Amino acid sequence: MTEQKTYQGADWNGQSGEYWVANQARLDAMFAVFGQAAIEAAAPATGERVLDVGCGAGASSLALAARVGAGGHVLGVDISEPLIGRARELAPQDTPVLFQVADASNAELPEGAFDMLFSRFGVMFFDDPTGAFTHMRRALRPGGRVAFICWRGVAENDWVRLPMGAIQGIVPLTAPPDPEAPGPFSFADRGRVTRILTAAGFTDVTFAPFDVSIPFGEGETRDAAIDDAVRMAFEGGPLSLVLAQQSDDIRTQASAAVRAAFAGLPGERSVMIDGAAWIVTARNPAASAC
Ligand SMILES: C[S@@+](CC[C@H](N)C(=O)[O-])C[C@H]1O[C@@H](n2cnc3c(N)ncnc32)[C@H](O)[C@@H]1O
Known part of the structure; x- marks a missing residue:
């Protein structure tokens, strides 16, 4: 495995990467609706070329490939070797998709080669987001677009707010x-995201x-569903x-408190928790300032 220079690189090739590979089917089921909404906003057309940033195990890349068809192309890039390994395993043959282990913030990407940059929860981990988006914009054709989905704040995301609240005092x-x-x-604040994308050269930023x-x-x-929700919260x-x-001792007390918090949520053989995200779109100016 390649030596990782950043905390995020090490984590996504270590603990977080292992968690995502081990729970890939569950996480894909949870995130499918978010990815679908972002893809609708992105509106990929037949024949388009898409760069899927932080593609993980590749579910959104495959969904995008189905939309662009055989005449189009999707390149899924991710810093995590184990997740790209899983993406390659899951990709059916004859799908117009390629997966590559790469740090999207500085990877060699063909200039002007993509119609769209897309991401499902994969763009919030850059040490220098403005630098990363400036770099990735060069891979977009003039007039190309960006569309991604990212979390809003913890206060609006009960899947984190509730367990974090439950362990206070423990x-x-x-x-x-x-x-x-x-x-x-890190992309919860739309003012910050607007500043990042604008400084990177994008226009027409929408949320x-x-x-x-x-x-x-x-x-x-x-x-069993409540136990599963506690496990998901504790492991990732x-x-x-x-x-x-x-x-x-503290972990045992915390587990009981989180369990009690999840037991109050709706669901029959599930625990349904509110999630809140932004779908962000922006445009690369037609006369590119690259
Ligand atoms: C929350 S996961 C989302 C994965 C995938 N998009 C999905 O929805 O299943 C974030 C992903 O971003 C990737 N990532 C983090 N920093 C990255 C970077 N600098 N370049 C490429 N991928 C990165 C991680 O390895 C991880 O797979």
Whole structure:
């Protein structure tokens, strides 16, 4: 495996990458509705060439490939070797898609080769987002477009807000994370995202809120579904980071508290939790300033 120079590179080739590969089918089922909404906003046309940024196990790349058809092309890039490995396994033959392990912020990409940059939750992890979008814009043809979906803030995303709230008083307090640090919520502020995209040379930046209830836990019974939701929260995402260094005793107490919080949510053989995202679109000016 390639040596990773950044925290994000190491994490997506380590703990987070393993979590996403192990739970790929579950996570794809949870995120399908978000990806579909972003693809509708992106409106890929037959024959178009699309760069899917942070493509993970490739579900959105395959959905885009189905839309652009045999005359089009999708390149899915991701910094995670295990996730690109899974994407290659899942891709049917004869699909116009190629997967590549690459850091999208500095990878060699053919200039002006794509009609669209797309991402399903894969653009919030750059150390220098303006630099990354400036670099990726060069791969877009003049007049091309960008469309991605990213999370809004924690306060609006109950899949994080509820478990984080439940462990307060159990886990020792730490300083709140920098809201602009690379991570799932770093694009929550539309003012910041507008500044990043504008500084990177894009115009016509738009935001559409997308809110949906996510099947966060699933199981044969309601109890099994709640256990599954607790496991998903403990093994991946922000809660797993907060609990990583805690004692078994604290983890046991935290687990009971999170379980109680999830037990109050709707669902029969599932635990349905609210998720809130932005669908962001922007345009590469026709007379490219590259
Ligand atoms: C939340 S996951 C989303 C994966 C996928 N788009 C999906 O919806 O299933 C974020 C993805 O971004 C990738 N990523 C993070 N930083 C990256 C970078 N600099 N270049 C390319 N991919 C990156 C991660 O490896 C991970 O697969």
